[in-house]
Every structure is written in structure tokens, then in C-alpha cells.
Amino acid sequence: MQDEINGEIEELRSNCIALEEQVKLLVQTELKLRRTQTELEKAKKEIEDYNRTLEHKVEERTMNLKRVNSELVSFTYMASHDLQEPLRKIDTFGHRLKENYFDVLDDHGRDYLDRIQNASTRMQTLIKELLAYSRVTTKAAPFVEVNLLQIVNEVLSDLEIQIEKTSGLVEVGSLPNIEADSTQMRQLFQNLIGNALKFHKENESPIIKIYSSISDEASNKCELVIADNGIGIENKNIPRLFGLFQCLHERDKYEGNGIGLAICNKIVEQHNGNITVESKPGVGTKFIIMLPVKQIIQ
Numbered sequence: 131m132q133d134e135i136n137g138e139i140e141e142l143r144s145n146c147i148a149l150e151e152q153v154k155l156l157v158q159t160e161l162k163l164r165r166t167q168t169e170l171e172k173a174k175k176e177i178e179d180y181n182r183t184l185e186h187k188v189e190e191r192t193m194n195l196k197r198v199n200s201e202l203v204s205f206t207y208m209a210s211h212d213l214q215e216p217l218r219k220i221d222t223f224g225h226r227l228k229e230n231y232f233d234v235l236d237d238h239g240r241d242y243l244d245r246i247q248n249a250s251t252r253m254q255t256l257i258k259e260l261l262a263y264s265r266v267t268t269k270a271a272p273f274v275e276v277n278l279l280q281i282v283n284e285v286l287s288d289l290e291i292q293i294e295k296t297s298g299l300v301e302v303g304s305l306p307n308i309e310a311d312s313t314q315m316r317q318l319f320q321n322l323i324g325n326a327l328k329f330h331k332e333n334e335s336p337i338i339k340i341y342s343s344i345s346d347e348a349s350n351k352c353e354l355v356i357a358d359n360g361i362g363i364e365n366k367n368i369p370r371l372f373g374l375f376q377c378l379h380e381r382d383k384y385e386g387n388g389i390g391l392a393i394c395n396k397i398v399e400q401h402n403g404n405i406t407v408e409s410k411p412g413v414g415t416k417f418i419i420m421l422p423v424k425q426i427i428q
């Protein structure tokens with residue numbers, strides 16, 4: 131009996147020792163956990179501080195970029211505006227010269243005069259396009275509900291002569307109403323459809339398709355497509371396509387200043403959307419524009 135009691139006491143004692151060991155281990159683990167927690171909190175604070183500094187830096191850089199950009203835009207505006215005045219004079223006196231002295235001039239003189247007048251017309255177009263480019267950012271956009279189908283039809287009627295000249299075919303699918311600046315939407319389609327008509331293959335009339343592939347109020351997204359069967363754009367030129375003054379074809383074949391797509395890009399940006407391009411040289415080009423259906427006021 132005594133032996134049994136002793137045995138049990140012995141077992142209890144060794145259980146107690148084991149328990150004490152466990153408790154010691156637990157205390158150590160808790161200590162370690164606390165230390166890790168403190169380290170984690172420290173790291174978290176460091177990350178938060180770092181994020182704050184980063185946000186601050188990004189904010190500062192964005193402000194700088196916005197300032198430089200707006201300075202550039204107002205410079206463009208001023209320069210273009212001031213250039214118009216002397217140009218008007220060249221134009222006026224060119225006309226007077228032609229009207230009053232045409233008979234006195236020999237063939238060389240008449241040719242020089244023609245060239246002066248053509249150069250002045252080209253410069254007028256360039257200035258007009260530059261002004262349009264700078265206006266897109268300086269003008270605050272009052273977004274209203276815009277019927278894109280109506281806009282496209284108006285643009286097509288403005289482009290009637292080009293469509294006829296090229297024997298072009300324009301197919302217009304369904305297009306949604308969206309919140310936008312209607313003047314800028316007109317400019318956007320004018321440039322894109324104008325390009326699609328201009329950059330057609332030499333022996334092939336342009337076929338242009340304009341449609342909306344997605345228009346979803348729930349996700350607030352609409353996708354607009356302008357596709358053509360024209361000369362296409364080489365892959366290597368696509369990264370600079372939307373930059374200013376980018377004419378990416380042989381200069382003597384097609385007229386242009388390379389401002390249109392830069393304007394399109396700015397318009398889409400102003401509308402919180404984006405524009406991309408898919409193209410195959412010799413096959414055709416597809417411009418894809420994603421825009422919000424409704425503009426969310428921030």
C-alpha cells in the first residue's frame with residue numbers, strides 16, 4: 131500500500147517537474163512573442179513613416195509636373211496666339227501683291243508668291259492645331275450628357291468631301307450617351323475618322339467602322355472603337371504615336387502636323403479614360419477608347 135502511495139507521489143512529483151518545465155517554456159515563448167510583437171510594431175511604424183514620406187514625395191513631384199505642364203501649355207498658347215498676328219500680315223500683303231501686281235510679275239515672281247501663300251496657309255493650320263492642343267487642357271470641362279451617335283453623324287457630315295474624294299465607306303454601329311464635353315468629343319472623332327480617311331492604302335478605298343463594343347452603366351465603362359483598313363502603323367512607332375509632332379509616315383505622301391493624336395490623348399485623359407491602338411502594317415488600324423459612362427466628381 132505504502133509502495134503504491136510512494137509510487138503515485140513520485141509520479142506526481144515528476145509530473146510537477148514536467149509542468150514546471152512547460153510553464154517555463156511558456157513564459158519564455160511569451161517573452162519571445164512580446165519581443166517579436168514590439169519589433170513588428172516598430173517595423174510597421176517604420177513602413178508607415180516611409181509610406182508617408184513616399185506619398186509626400188509623389189505629391190511634390192506631381193505638383194511640380196503639373197506646374198511645368200501648365201507653364202508649357204500657356205507658353206504654347208501665348209506663342210501660337212502671338213504668331214498669328216505677323217502671319218495675318220503676310221497673308222494680307224500676299225493677297226494685295228497678287229491682286230495689284232500680278233500682271234507685273236513674271237512666272238518666277240508668281241511662283242514665289244504662290245509658295246509664300248502656301249507656306250502661310252500651312253503655318254496657319256499649324257498654329258490653329260497648336261492652339262487647339264493647348265486649349266484642351268486649359269479649358270475646364272463642363273461634363274454634360276452627350277449623344278455620341280449624334281456627334282459622329284455631325285463629324286461625318288463635316289468630313290463629307292473627304293469621304294467622297296476617297297470613295298470611303300463609314301459604318302456606324304450603336305453608340306451610347308455618356309457624360310462628356312461635347313466639343314472635345316467632336317474633336318476626338320474628327321481627328322480619328324480624319325486619320326482613318328487620310329491614311330488609306332493607295333489602291334483601296336477606306337472602310338471605317340465606328341462602334342461601341344462595351345457600354346455598361348453598372349461598371350461605368352464604355353469602349354469605343356474606330357477601325358480602318360488603311361496603311362497601318364509599325365509596332366516600333368506605337369510608343370510615340372500620341373506624342374506631339376509625330377508624323378510616322380513618308381512626309382510627302384500625306385499632309386499633317388502630327389498634333390491630332392496628341393489632342394485625342396489629352397481629351398481622353400481629361401475625361402478620365404484611356405486610348406490604345408492595335409495595328410498591322412498593310413492591314414489596318416484600330417483605336418480603342420475606354421471612357422467612363424458617368425464622370426465621378428472628386
Ligand SMILES: Nc1ncnc2c1ncn2[C@@H]1O[C@H](COP(=O)(O)OP(=O)(O)O)[C@@H](O)[C@H]1O
Binds near residue numbers: 361376391
Ligand atoms: N488610322 C491611321 N492609320 C495609319 N497611321 C495612322 C493612323 N492614325 C494616325 N496614324 C499615324 O500617326 C501619326 C500621327 O497622327 P496625327 O497626330 O493625327 O498626325 P497627322 O494626321 O497630322 O499626321 C500620323 O502621321 C500617321 O503616321
Ligand SMILES: [Mg+2]
Binds near residue numbers: 324386390
Ligand atoms: Mg491627324
